Amino acid sequence: MDILSVIGVLIGIGALLFGNFLEGANLNSLVNGPAFIIVFGGTIGATLLQFPPQIFVRSLRLGLWVFFPKKKDLTVEIDKIVEWSQLARKQGLLGLEDKIDSEPDQFIKKGLQLLVDGNEPEDIRDILELEINNREDVDLQGAKMLEAMGGYAPTVGMLAAVMGLIHVMENLSDPQLLGSGIATAFVATVYGVGSANLFFLPMANKVKTYVYASSQAREMIAEGLIAISQGENPRNIKLKLSGYLHERESVSL
Template identity: 60%
Template sequence: MDVLSLIGVLLAFVAIMGGNYLEGGHVGSLLNGPAALIVIGGTLGAVFLQTPMQVLKRAMTILHWIFFPPRIDLPGGIDRVVGWSLIARKEGLLGLESIAESEPDAYSRKGLQLLVDGAEPESIRSILEVDFFTQEDRDIQAAKVFESMGGYSPTIGIIGAVMGLIHVMGNLDDPSMLGSGIAVAFVATIYGVGLANLLLLPIANKLKTLAARQSRYREMLLEGILSIAEGENPRSIELKLQGFME
């Protein structure tokens, strides 16, 4: 579990609630159903309108990365590639066939199978780069769904504020109706800005960072597999791949 993400979420909300309490406010003053409906419903509606279904599904699929990110072990990956190169040097590329069949990672498995099949380095590069860039683009587009939400929610919050003020202006002759309208106006703005800056935009940036880390790992695998195909020395391969270390 990504403890830093958990701390970030808790700290953000404790700071907001704590500041509100120190100013003499109470939690109930920040809870407003109509304001939440306007901001959350409006934001989701706008994003649903702009986002293709496959991108939206991918965004929901990778959302759990915020707290449970995919394990990216660069040092372990480098050791695996060096191990493959040692086997290829001793037994030839066909010696990697059993490893390819049992390899759990689909990207690595495809690369190893191309080595076993005797594909040329340029052919290996072109095939694996398609997977590399396609997966990276899918994850970045999914992250941008939350970035879009972060862009829309403050504006929807302003719409909620204006609607609340319209309600207030329409009931100036009835003081008992003014409080609820003013509450919706201010709380909707808080919901819109807070949702964007405390959750949605940080989530989008975190997902982009994780997608970039995965891309770096796949790029390392690609360079390693190409080096094996070109018959490079295992020690040289190791030194080259260490350049991908963070």
């Protein structure tokens, strides 16, 4: 679990509630069913209209990365690549064939298969880079969906506020209905602006960070496999790949 994400959510919500308490209001003043339905229903509806189903589903999965990132230890991956390079120097590239079935990562498995099949280093690079770029593009589309929700929510909140004020104007002669209309107007604005700036936009940016880190990890693996195909010294391979660590030993994939 990403403890900073949890702390961020708690601090953000806590600050709003505590500030509301200091102003003398109670929690019920921020609870408004019609405003909630209009803002979040409208935001989801606009998002579904903009993005295809596969991007929507992918974005939901990526959203989980914010709180439950999948960590992969890069030092372990480097050690595996160095071990494979030593095995390849002793037994040839065909000696890596047994490693393919035991490798759980589909990207690495593809790279190993390309090695065993005797492809040229440039061909291996082209194939793996294509997959890296395509995966990054798809994942960034998922992050853009969260970003889009951060753009729609405040606008829909303003729309709900206008609807609430229209309701107020229609019932100026009935004071009992004025309160609910004004409450819907202002609470809807809070829902829209608050959800965008406390959840959707920060989540989108954090997902982007994980996507770029994931792509960099795959680039490291690709470079290692290409170095094996070129017959580089295992020690040199380890020195080259250690440059990808950048003072962090694990990334989210």
